[in-house]
Amino acid sequence: MIVGQQKPFDEIWEMVEGFKKILVYGCNTCVAICHAGGGKEAEILASMLRMKAAQEGVDMQIDSQAIERHCEPEFFEPLMEKVRTYDLVLSTACGVGVNFLSDRIGNIPVYPGINTTFFGAVPEAGFFVELCGGCGNCVLHLTGGICPVVRCSKSLMNGPCGGTDKGKCEVSSETDCAWFLIVERMKQLGQLEKLFEVQPPRDWSTGTHGGPRRVSLEHIQAYEAEEEKKTATEGK
Amino acid sequence: MKSGSNLERVIASGKPAVTAELGPPMSADPHEVIKKAGILKGFCDAANITDCQTAVVRISSIAAAYIAHQQGLEPVMQMTCRDRNRIAMQADLLGAAALGLKNCLCIAGDHQKFSAAGKLKGHPGAKNVYDVDTCQLVGIMKKMRDEGLQQGGDKLEVAPKFFIGASWTPMGDPMDFRPYNLKKKVDAGADFIQTQGIYDMEIFKSQMEKARNLGLHERTAILAGIIVPKSAMMLKYMDSSVAGVTVPKPLIDRMLKAKEAAGDDKKKMKELQEQEGIKITVELIQQALEIPGIKGVHIQAIEWETAMEPIVKAAGLYPRPTFDA
Numbered sequence: 001m002i003v004g005q006q007k008p009f010d011e012i013w014e015m016v017e018g019f020k021k022i023l024v025y026g027c028n029t030c031v032a033i034c035h036a037g038g039g040k041e042a043e044i045l046a047s048m049l050r051m052k053a054a055q056e057g058v059d060m061q062i063d064s065q066a067i068e069r070h071c072e073p074e075f076f077e078p079l080m081e082k083v084r085t086y087d088l089v090l091s092t093a094c095g096v097g098v099n100f101l102s103d104r105i106g107n108i109p110v111y112p113g114i115n116t117t118f119f120g121a122v123p124e125a126g127f128f129v130e131l132c133g134g135c136g137n138c139v140l141h142l143t144g145g146i147c148p149v150v151r152c153s154k155s156l157m158n159g160p161c162g163g164t165d166k167g168k169c170e171v172s173s174e175t176d177c178a179w180f181l182i183v184e185r186m187k188q189l190g191q192l193e194k195l196f197e198v199q200p201p202r203d204w205s206t207g208t209h210g211g212p213r214r215v216s217l218e219h220i221q222a223y224e225a226e227e228e229k230k231t232a233t234e235g236k
Numbered sequence: 237m238k239s240g241s242n243l244e245r246v247i248a249s250g251k252p253a254v255t256a257e258l259g260p261p262m263s264a265d266p267h268e269v270i271k272k273a274g275i276l277k278g279f280c281d282a283a284n285i286t287d288c289q290t291a292v293v294r295i296s297s298i299a300a301a302y303i304a305h306q307q308g309l310e311p312v313m314q315m316t317c318r319d320r321n322r323i324a325m326q327a328d329l330l331g332a333a334a335l336g337l338k339n340c341l342c343i344a345g346d347h348q349k350f351s352a353a354g355k356l357k358g359h360p361g362a363k364n365v366y367d368v369d370t371c372q373l374v375g376i377m378k379k380m381r382d383e384g385l386q387q388g389g390d391k392l393e394v395a396p397k398f399f400i401g402a403s404w405t406p407m408g409d410p411m412d413f414r415p416y417n418l419k420k421k422v423d424a425g426a427d428f429i430q431t432q433g434i435y436d437m438e439i440f441k442s443q444m445e446k447a448r449n450l451g452l453h454e455r456t457a458i459l460a461g462i463i464v465p466k467s468a469m470m471l472k473y474m475d476s477s478v479a480g481v482t483v484p485k486p487l488i489d490r491m492l493k494a495k496e497a498a499g500d501d502k503k504k505m506k507e508l509q510e511q512e513g514i515k516i517t518v519e520l521i522q523q524a525l526e527i528p529g530i531k532g533v534h535i536q537a538i539e540w541e542t543a544m545e546p547i548v549k550a551a552g553l554y555p556r557p558t559f560d561a
Contacts, residue, residue: 195413195416201372201387
């Protein structure tokens with residue numbers, strides 16, 4: 001899932017003050033699970049903003065709304081007309097949602113209410129960890145299922161650096177050394193020798209370094225087009 | 237000869253090699269590099285010029301290495317993987333070779349968060365690069381030198397001829413993997429290795445035995461790293477806070493004894509501890525050079541370059557070998 005954190009309230013206020021009619025727009029998928037931007041959080045944020053507006057003596061209308069997902073048009077299309085009646089959408093979806101809505105909404109600004117932080121998991125309630133960097137060139141079969149790209153502070157591909165201390169990373173004693181974990185895991189799997197081979201320089205162009213990425217599934221696109229044609233013919 | 241550097245020639249001669257360390261200043265003034273080079277010259281075969289060590293901005297390794305080179309001190313320029321992508325790395329290697337530099341040590345580099353262990357502001361918010369890691373950088377340098385090719389495959393009209401080095405932390409976690417870590421660097425093409433500072437010779441000996449069992453001592457020149465201790469406090473700090481370094485208690489006790497012998501006299505406290513530090517260093521050098529497969533020592537007298545002369549002399553490593561040009 002995508003993990004995010006609500007922006008500091010003062011930063012949000014600085015962004016939105018001056019607008020008259022604001023919609024705090026939540027997303028009930030990933031960012032709801034991490035308690036950053038679901039319907040409940042959008043509602044709380046809206047009421048905090050209303051209180052602040054009252055304190056400051058400014059006249060603002062601040063409403064909240066949430067939909068299931070901000071990353072597919074079918075979820076927000078039914079509400080688009082209502083959304084377009086606002087001066088500003090303060091989205092608490094992840095950055096994907098902010099971009100996606102901004103591309104479609106027309107003449108209204110969409111501002112981010114949260115910082116999108118990482119792809120992660122929830123090992124325990126209220127605790128989230130980054131486990132994948134979305135590099136587009138997965139090597140987890142070589143590293144015991146532990147990602148060196150994002151779990152090693154230096155994205156090293158050939159083993160630990162000299163900064164490992166008692167299994168922890170030089171960046172923080174709270175952070176596990178990914179390579180310490182990888183070595184232990186590979187021992188457990190009886191595959192340590194896989195780590196002895198020198199991994200050559202990587203092609204990072206599959207990651208964010210190759211420009212914006214897309215995935216295009218032609219068979220799905222063709223199927224959808226066919227279905228649409230069928231519906232159109234049946235309708236005649 | 238791969239590079240024809242003085243360091244390579246000393247190692248090829250079979251005599252124990254001595255490298256030192258020269259940390260460039262946080263200043264645009266070349267005089268500190270010139271001064272340090274003058275102090276080290278004659279007491280080592282080459283000196284490492286650190287590359288923004290402790291993740292703090294200093295005169296670049298290449299520029300400081302060139303200044304040292306002009307002073308007649310052979311430099312080992314260092315290159316971290318932290319600050320450059322493979323394009324900048326290779327461009328700098330071509331430039332360094334064009335300036336006449338012949339040794340290069342590849343290292344991961346302290347993370348940008350380190351900021352001199354929090355003593356300086358540094359740039360903890362900087363973006364790091366790590367396009368390639370140490371093993372990969374070693375491989376790139378070897379490909380440039382031996383095949384005349386850039387990493388991407390384009391040809392080099394004149395290849396940069398470096399004597400390629402890498403670091404090794406034999407006592408870092410996970411310790412049983414460290415000999416293989418070394419093997420990967422050797423497989424990638426490291427001609428010489430400088431280790432992290434060694435105080436615990438017993439553990440180092442057992443790690444060296446594992447390295448020998450992999451035949452690595454015959455494929456690369458391993459120089460044992462010795463960090464010259466200045467005070468009991470420094471030894472305690474190294475033991476507790478520097479990754480991959482453990483200091484046996486008897487060594488700390490020796491330093492404490494030297495400190496106590498000075499009574500309340502602060503100046504004497506410093507003097508006696510420094511004398512003891514030099515003594516300890518000489519003993520460590522002699523012990524390290526007795527380990528089969530060790531081809532020399534990398535002595536780091538950090539911000540205490542004047543210690544090199546008495547150390548090298550007392551260790552019986554003076555004068556340093558010279559060769560006809």
